[in-house]
Amino acid sequence: MRPTVHDIAAAAGVSLATVDRVLNRRPGVRGVTREKVEQAIERIGYIRDVAAANLAKSRVYPFVFILPSGDNSFMRGLEAQVRAAIGRSPAERTAISIVTVPAFNPEALVAALDEARATSPSGVAVVAIDSPDVIAAVDRLRGERIPVVTLVSDLAGSKRDHFAGVDNIAAGRTAASLMGRFLGGRSGPVAVLAGSMLVRDHRERLDGFSAVMNESFPGHALLPVLEGQDDPALAEQLVGEALAASPEIAGIYSLGAGNRGLIAALKRRRNGVPVCVIAHELTQHTRAALNDGLIDAILNQDAGHEVRSAIRVLKAKADGVAVIGAQERIRIDIFLKDNLPFERDGHDNQEPEPGRQD
Amino acid sequence: MRPTVHDIAAAAGVSLATVDRVLNRRPGVRGVTREKVEQAIERIGYIRDVAAANLAKSRVYPFVFILPSGDNSFMRGLEAQVRAAIGRSPAERTAISIVTVPAFNPEALVAALDEARATSPSGVAVVAIDSPDVIAAVDRLRGERIPVVTLVSDLAGSKRDHFAGVDNIAAGRTAASLMGRFLGGRSGPVAVLAGSMLVRDHRERLDGFSAVMNESFPGHALLPVLEGQDDPALAEQLVGEALAASPEIAGIYSLGAGNRGLIAALKRRRNGVPVCVIAHELTQHTRAALNDGLIDAILNQDAGHEVRSAIRVLKAKADGVAVIGAQERIRIDIFLKDNLPFERDGHDNQEPEPGRQD
């Protein structure tokens, strides 16, 4: 049998309560006694049974998820994944609440962070916006020892515990590599559609993309970035205008959301050279466009994985235990027509598949 | 508070023991009583606390992992991941043993499966070989209600509970798509290096690859498959001969192991057209070759994810509970030079990274 608290109590010649105090670093133990107990723990190779501890504490983890509101397929999918996690709450001992705030609005996000802090949760997950005020708000949470993980978009310079999202520079570089190679010998400039340079993930994707295009495929000029605010209507207008103005455009990299608009613009197009399109996030619309050959590749981040990972990490930080690093690395999924996952599993699936939402 | 067994006992007007009998479908309860209890359970919305149940039972899950032995980077990496899981055993209440058997040897695998069965484990994970004897051995396990998951290579026609591995047909198709597009306008035949047509994953990759090459890129003829037995020396010889015989080879798809040999052959090559190389599994060697530009893309399956997933599924099957479908889908990772994960995380990593082993 694995050693228990009783064994260490016996080995150290103290009572359970004292053992518990040193295990949980609580005050009220003399230095010598603490020493004795710690030695015993070491000696008999005690490993704490977290499940039993949580049972005794009737522990629940109140977590707050702060997401952008609005009509954004990916973000709504993310929210669906958080709801799926809420459905698992009884089994996972979590109590998750969702707060939505207007996108690209630092003030609203700061307010939400401060409100969350007032409820003293066990952890906060937030889709960050890059701004000094937001950094300060996150650091206030950390100041109260509340674990924070950033979700999808990171917040460099803050004291957040962890980032649950992809390496967006690598994503941009990958997009450029694929674009350059898919373009093969063809010539022509490449357009970039972004959401907003206010969020770090978009900026990083652009940086990675530009770097590789310039290094490895200097033959393709980059057109000025189109900022579509992740809004389909605006995206459609901007892409439409760009295609009309430069019929020789050979490629489009859509690094943000609003792909419905991009796809509409592509469908409306009647002339010009064939254009290679690479977009982010697998949604109902991008999936269909990939199948139709309108989009050539989709870079995706698995929202379900991100949410589950955020919860695991928040729990681990709240308990002060380690996580399995590799399990928490969010991959950049690359989808071609040929490796699209099925829309529904059918048999033992319990939560929304990635890409069903819009 | 969540309802507990006490609540349902009170609601049904029976004792804890009776409730427990009903919950665990044990005999010794009259039909009427059972009815009463089941209604109460339904009415108050009882959800069983699995952690508490496991605590009371002091449950451990004895699992057996059966892997091919031999000098195969990927398989040794897989084994390392199982060892990492063994390191987590105390926390996860598992007791995992590893059995290795000679590769591509159905008899040895059957013997290992039968031996495992004799120990009545809570579950078995096995890298399958496609053979009627193996199917029968797996079904014998299932006959004793021992959950079985296939790992990496599936066993169609068997009663295995689950497959923890990638969609290999899709992997082959994806390889072909990338190959065709990377080749762009260039012409020339394409060679395929496999391990053995005895294992299903290799056959499926070949099928997917051939299908898409024929459909979409008929300009590139497929050379006869080279069967390298996942052996570096043999692979090097076969590829060397093929390149010498056909200097106009434009692409090579390596769908099995033994990539060290492939890379050596590529390095030795002094003339001929540039060749596009796509290989499977990120290892020390393929990683270096990708960075050197010798390999153009690597399709990978995350061995760590596969092992963790197999364990989760075996546990769930043993307990008769559902799993999160999406979490158990193993992705086909596509790595270019630009999205290679770092070799080590450094901070909160606790287990071997994919691709460090050979």
Added chain:
DNA sequence: CTGTTAGCGCATTCAC
């Protein structure tokens, strides 16, 4: 400062 005691939610003897 330290020890005793009673649970957390569930499973499992043993009586009745």
Added chain:
DNA sequence: GTGAATGCGCTAACAG
């Protein structure tokens, strides 16, 4: 057939 009592490993009052 059914119920009462005890314990899984740990935490948290409450005494001393």
